[in-house]
Amino acid sequence: MEISNSKPDTRSRILQAAIRVFSQKGFHNARVEEIATEAQVGKGTVYEYFSSKEELFYQLFKSCSDAYLKSLTQDLASLNSVGDRLEKIVYLHLKFIKNHRDIARIIFQEHHELGEKLHRWIWSKREEKLNIISNLLEEGIRKGELRAVNTRVAAQVFLGAVVSVGSTIAFAGDDVPLAETTTAIVEIFLKGVGR
CATH class of the missing domain: 1.10.10.60 (Homeodomain-like)
Structure with missing residues (x-):
């Protein structure tokens, strides 16, 4: 990085x-x-x-994460369908983890050691991602691409799947094909909420 x-x-x-x-x-x-x-x-x-080791790690993680969220927001704006946007979210998240595996491993393994400030910040970024996904799902429902579901719960299920696969990438290495995995996650998810 x-x-x-x-x-x-x-x-x-x-x-x-x-x-x-x-x-x-x-x-x-x-x-x-x-x-x-x-x-x-x-x-x-x-x-x-x-000011501290915690602040150093916070700034390190924040700079990586802010760049990721900025890229995500820009890339989503150029896509139309819910499926394409969900694929972009998955792909960018998994690519981010693959490119920053060292940082991701620390977050997954040592999150309890990282201090309250970083915990609050990570939680706020999680909420930001959930809101992006939930809003995207609401738009898909309005357009008739998705059936009516609780978008908050659906966003949590979706993000949970992405984070789970991301942890595999963080620890298992390079043998997880990003494009295939992205397609699989989105297809599995949409079969549950798609029309």
Whole structure:
């Protein structure tokens, strides 16, 4: 993963180093000193940019996730059918996890260690995704593409399936074909709610 070059070079080096150290040691076992050494800066320099290890991880995950959600929103706007948009959601989510497996593994394995701020933020992003999916399903119902269902529950079922497959990708590796898996998830889901 590459962190945006619009940030100061030192901050970017610290974030890149944090990815390497977190992926090797996990969140709980990683130390700020190790991140500083990996970034070739002093420990105090890390604290000039980030108030704590939790804040560093939060900023790292936030920058990845914000880029993903921005891309998702832009890509969905260019598609018409509910099926195409659901496929885009699945594909981008699974691709994001495949491209950022180290970060995804930490979220899946060590979410209880990550602090209240990150938990609240992750929950808010989950709600944002659920709202996107729920609104998409409501539109599909209005257009007659889907039968009337509780869109909130349907969105939770859909996102749950995507997250579950995403955890497999995070831990099982490269042998999960993204395009085939995306199509399978959407087909299975739509057979349950489609007309």
